[in-house]
Amino acid sequence: MMLHKKHMALMLAGALAIVPIAACSTDGGDNKKTDTAANGTDKKKKQEVSITILDRGQVASDEGTYESNRVTKYINEKSGINVKWVPVVRTQSTQKMNTLIAAGEAPDLMWEFGRDYMSTLKDQGAIQPIDDYIEKYSTSYKNYLKAHPELKPYTMFDGKTYIATSARGVDAIANHAMWIRQDWLDKLGLKTPTTMDELMTVMRAFKDKDPDGNGKNDTLGAAFNFNYNGIVQAMFAAHSGLWYLENDKMVKGNFTDRYTDVLSLLKTMFDESLVDKEYITDKNYQKERQLLVTGKAGVYFSSWNIAAEYRELKQNVPDAKLVPLEPVSTKYGKFGLFQEPPANKLIVFNKNMKDPEAAVKLLDWMIDKNWFDVRFGQEGVHYKLVNGVPQAIDAEKNKKELLYAPEYAVLDQYSPKPEDFAVMAAQDAISQEYAKIQGESLKVAMKNKFRRDIPFNPTFPELSETATAFTPLAEEIETKVITGGNQYNASWGIEQLRKEWKRLGGDNVDKLAQQWYEKNLKGK
Template sequence: MIQRKRMAVLLGTTLLTTMVAACSSGSEEGQSGDGKKDDGSKKPEVSISILDRGQIASDEGTYESNRVTKYINEKSGLNVKWVPILRTQSTQKLNTLIAAGEAPDLMWEYGRDYMSTLKDQGAIQPIDEYIEKYSTSYKAYLQAHPELKPYTMFDGKTYIATSARGIDAIANHAMWIRQDWLDKLGLKMPTTMDELMTVLRAFKDKDPDGNGKNDTLGAAFNFNYTGIIQALYAAHGGLWYLEGDKIVKGNFTDRYADVLATLKAMFDEGLVDKEYITDKNYQKERQLFVTGKAGVYFASWNIPSEYRELKQNVPDAKLVPFEPVSTKYGKFGLYQEPPANKLIVFNKNMKDPQAAIKLLDWMIDKNWFDVRFGQEGVHYKLVNGVPQAIDAEKNKKEIIYAPEYAVLDQYSPKPEDFAIMAAQDTISQEYAKLQGESLTVAMKNKFRRDIPFNPTFPELSEIQTSFAPLSEEIETKVITGGTQYTPQWGMEQLRKEWKRLGGDNVDKLAQEWYQKNLKGQ
C-alpha cells in the first residue's frame, strides 16, 4: 500500500457513505475453515463484540462473517470471532452475555460510564501487564498519545484500550436548513433561538414548497434532536456541569427548564410531527426530511444518504449546515465527542490475552487502513495520498459497515479531503463540498464539557438505572401534556424523584469524586 504512512497521520472513525471501502475481495486464501494456518498449526483465537447497525446487505454476509472479517482473519494470523451487538440495545445485550458467562474476550462501547460499571461489577480486568509484556505497536501509540491516558484508567490501573478520534469523529451533532426555503420566504439565517422559532413557524405556515397545501413542517430530526436542544442551552441531561465549585447533573440545572420549554413549544405549535414520540427509530422523521417536507434537520454533521435521497426527490433543494443559535445563556457548540474513540475492555474470563493484544497491535499498525478502505483499484484509488472512491454505490453496498471493524485506527481527514475521497458523480461531489463545510461548522463552536468525563461509582450507576425511565415519563408529560404540565412542574418532579431515590447522597458522593479526581486539573 503506497503512501500508507502518510495516511496514518491523515486518517479517524466515521461512516462516509461516499468513500468508505472494505477490505478485500472476500478471498479466504491462506486460511481454512477450521481456523488453521497454511502450515496446519492452529491460529490463536480471540472474540470481540461488533455493533450491529443493520448495514450489511444479505449477499454481503452477516456481521459475523463478511469480506471484512475474512480479510482480518486472513491477514492478522488470528482467528477472530465477531459477536454482533444490536446498536440500540448494546449495553443490555452485553450485560446479558456477561451474566450468562458468554461475553466475548474483548468488548467495546463509547461510554466510559458503562465501562466503569463493568469494572465495579468485576466483569473486566486491568491490562497494564498485558500491554507491557505483549505489545509493541499499541504500546508505542499510547506513548505518543498521552491525552488518552485519563480515559483508560480506573483506580490507577489501565482497564481500557483506545485510539484517538479523528476530527470527523469528534464532530457529531449538527443542524441543517433549506436555504432555498429561506430565500423564497425572504428570511435570514437564524442566529438566536427566537429567530429559529420564527423561521420554523414560517416553514410550517407559509407553504415554502409552493404546492398550495399546508403540508410542511418546521423541522424533522434523527435521534440527536433532544441532545441538540440541550446543547444549545448547555444543559445536556447526560453530563455534569460546574456551577461555582460544585458539579451538577445537566437535567437539574435551571437551564434545563428552558430545554423542556423549547421542546414543548415545538410540539404544541406543531412545528415538528407530533407522532415522533412513538417513532422510536425515527424512520418517519427521516422520510419527512428526504421527501422535502421539513425545512430544518436536527441530525448529524455527516448525512450522505439523506442528502442523496433529498436531491433525488427534490432536485432544486439547497441544503446547508448552520451554526448553533444563541440563547439567553450565550452561544454553545453542539455535541462533540471526547478525544478517546472506541473503548475496548478485556473480559476477566478471557483465555488468551496475548491474542487480544496481537489483534490490537495488528490493527493500530497501519492495517486499520485496509480494514476501512478496502482494495486499491477495486474500492478506491489514491489521489495525493487520499483514497478516492471509485464507485459510491459499490462501496455503499459492500463496505459502509467496514470502518466499525477497525476497533483501533489513526484516521483523521481534513475537510478538503472529502472532495478527493468522494466518487465523481454529481451528487457525491456536491455533497463532498457540503461535507467539508459541515465539519468546519460542527467544530467552529466548542461544545461545553465542563469536566472531561462523568463521575463513576456504583451508587450513581444504580440510581441512574432507576431514574432514567422516570425522567423520560416526566419529560414526555411536559412536552405532550398541554398546559397542565409546565416545564417548572417537570423540574420539580425530576428533582423530587431524584431525591426520593437517594439523590442527595449521590450528589454528595459525586462532589467527593470530583474533588478527588478532577479538581485542579
C-alpha cells in the same frame, strides 16, 4: 439522545463511500487445525480471540452477516488470528453485553463508547487490568500510546489501565449538527437565524408559508434523528447526560435551571406543530427521515455527516439547497453542539479470556496501518489513491460493501481534513456536491466549542444504580411536559425530575459526585 448516541457519525460512507475493506480470501481465514496425516508434522493452530461488534443493521444479505462478511474474512486472513465477532444490537448493546457476562458467554474483548459503562464492568469484576499484557506482548500499540498521552485519563481506573483505545479523528469528534433549507430561506426572504428566537420565527414560517410552493399546508419547521433532544440541550448548556460545574459544585445537566428552558422549547415545538407530533412513537426516526428526504422539513436536527439523507433529498427534490447551520445563541450565550471526547472506541478485556496475547496481537495489527484496508477496502476495486487520499470508485458499490466496515477497525488513526472529502467522494454530481458541503459541515460542527465542564462523568455504583432507576421516570415526566398541553408545564417538569431524583437517593449521589470531583479532577 445521550452520550452514547453519537456514534452515528460513523456513517461516513453513505454516498461518499469513504469506508473500506481490502480484498478478502475465499476460505475466510479458517483455523489451520493440526494435520499429521499428510506428512507427520503438526501445523500450528491459529490464535483465536472473540470481540463484540455493534449491529447497526447495515450488512446487506448478500454481503453475509455481522459474524461473517468480506471484512471479517479479510481480517482473519491478513492478521493471522481467527477472530470471532459477536454482534450486539446497537440500541441494546450494553444490555446484551450484560446478558452475555451474566451467562459466562461474553467474548474476550468488549467495546463501547461510554466510559461510564466500562467503569461499571470494572466495579462488577467483569474485566481486568491490561498493563502487563501491553508491556509483555505489544509493540505498535505500546508506541502509539506513548505518542498519545492525552488518551491516558480515559483508559484508567484506580491507577491501572483497563481500557485500550485510539484517538478520534476530527470527523469522529464532531457529532451533532443542524441543517437548513437555504432555498426556503431565500424564497421567504428570511435571514439565516442566529438566535433561538430567530430560529423559532424561521421554523414557524417554514410551517405556515408554503415554502415548497405546492399550495398545500404540508411542510414542517423541522425534522430530526435521535440527536434532537441532545441538540436542544447543548444550545442551552444543559445536556442531560453530563455533569456541570455550577460555582464549583457538581450538578447533573437535567437539574440545572437551564433545563427548564430545554423542556419549554421542546414543548413549544410540539404544541405549535413545528415538528411532526407522531415523533413520540417513531422510535427509529424513519418517518422523520422521510420528512427530510421528501422535502417537507426546513431544519434538520441530526449529525454533521448526512451523506445518505442528502443524496435521497437531491434525488427527490433536485433544486433543494440544504446547508449546515451553526448552533444559535440563547439567553445563556452561544454553545457548540455535542462533540465527543478524544478517546474513540473503548475496548476492555474479559477477566476470563483465554489468550490475552492474541488479543494484544489483534490490537497491534489493527493500529499498525491495517485499519486503513479494513476501512477503505481494496485499492482498484473500492478506491484509487489521489495524493494519498482514497477516492471512491463507485459510491453505490461502496455503500453496499463498505458501509458497515469502519467499526471493525476497533483501533485506527483515521482523521480526514475537510478538503479530503471532495477527493474521497465518487465522481457523480451529487457525491461531488455533497463532498464540498460535508467539508463545510465539519468546519461548522467544530467552530463552536461544546460545553463539557469535566472530561468525563463520575463513576461509582450508587450513581449507576440511581441513574438506572431514574431514567425511565425522567422520560415519562418529560413526555408529559412535551405532549400534555396546558396540564403540564416545564416548571412542573423540572420540579418532578428533582423530586424523583431525591426520592431515589439522589442527594447522596450528588454528595458522592462532589467528593469524586474533588478527589479526581479538582485542581488537576
